[in-house]
Amino acid sequence: MGTLDGRVAVITGGARGQGRAHAETLAAAGADIVVCDIAGPIASVPYPLSSESDLAETAKLVAAAGRRCLAVKADVRSQADMNAVAERAIGEFGRIDILIANAGISSNSPIAEMDEKTWQDMIDVNLTGVFHSFRAVVPHMIERRWGRIVATSSIVGRMGVKAGGHYAAAKWAVIGLVKSLSLEVVEHGITVNAVLPSGVDTDMIQNPVMWRVLLPDIENPTREDAMKMFNSGPPNGDLIQPAEVAQAALMLVSEHGRHFNGEAVSISGGMSASLI
Structure with missing residues (x-):
């Protein structure tokens, strides 16, 4: 038996990467899965975002694991989209037990040079998108008096970062949102936590734009150059x-994690050791 047998999980940004x-x-x-993703571009994002074929591939991988998967194209910037994802999940599976936001x-961009669109897109996706996801599933979890929620923050939210103040601000705010919701729903048997990774080996980091930011002294840095730096x-x-x-998220949403609530769990290879 699996630790999540009979559970249903909704995962946003599920087309690739984390x-x-x-x-x-x-x-x-053992969980059945509902994945949603924008599966398309956002103008201020300088690297290619996921595609509908990426979303379909995730569904295939879930099916290969022997579980059912509903894959939905949806934009977390839209409350209507996220409400529709929740409604489809309940219609297909009868319940939502887990949310991975x-x-x-x-x-x-340096703050002094950042345009309004770059700022707003970041806040709309990385913060308001988490709120929309919470808002879509929490009433159902309250009604059922059980739920497990995990949001993706970042160790950067506790540190700050050059040319990424909008990212750090959104990720810091996610921690506050998680802690606040955890207090509101604990009496209903729902836990809410955040994971705070440092750099994760996904397309968000592994792209030429990010390599140039990380390695400004190399004219045309490659993945190999970046990996040398990371290693x-x-x-x-x-x-x-x-x-x-x-x-880490699996532990938080399983019975092994039932005493975690309102936590910000760092996964940073030691970066968090120097933080208060």
Whole structure:
């Protein structure tokens, strides 16, 4: 028997990267999966976002694990879209037990030069998208008096970062949102936590735009250049694999994690050791 047998999980940003890892990991533990993703571009994001074929591939991987999967194209910036995802999940599976609010984007600009669109897209996806996801599923969980929610924040939210103030601000705010909701729903048998990874080996980091930000002294940095940098730090300071984050989320949504509530769980290879 799996630790999540009989459970139904909704995962935002599930077409690839961390979202896909969450889908595969929870499915392997016995859960049926609903994945949603924008599966299209956002103008201020400088690297290609996921596609509908990526979303379909995640569904295939869940099916290969022996679980059912509903894949939905949806934009977390829209409350109507997220409400529709929840309604479809309940219509297909009869319930929602777990939410992984994972959808997120990255872009880079110094605050003094940042245009309004770049700022607003970041807040709309990385913060308001989490709110919309919470708002769509929490009333159902309250009615059923059980639920497990995990949101993807970032260790950057506790640190700040050059040319990424909008990203850090959104991720810091996610922690506050998680802690606040945890207080509101604990009496209904619902837990709410955040995971705070450092760099994860996904397309959000592994793209030419990010390589140029990380390696400004190299004219045309490559993935190989970036990996040398990531692997040159202290032990365990290399890029985190998406499956590692998914394993942490699995613990939080299973019975093993029932005493975690309102927590911000860092997965940072030691980066958090220097933070208060």
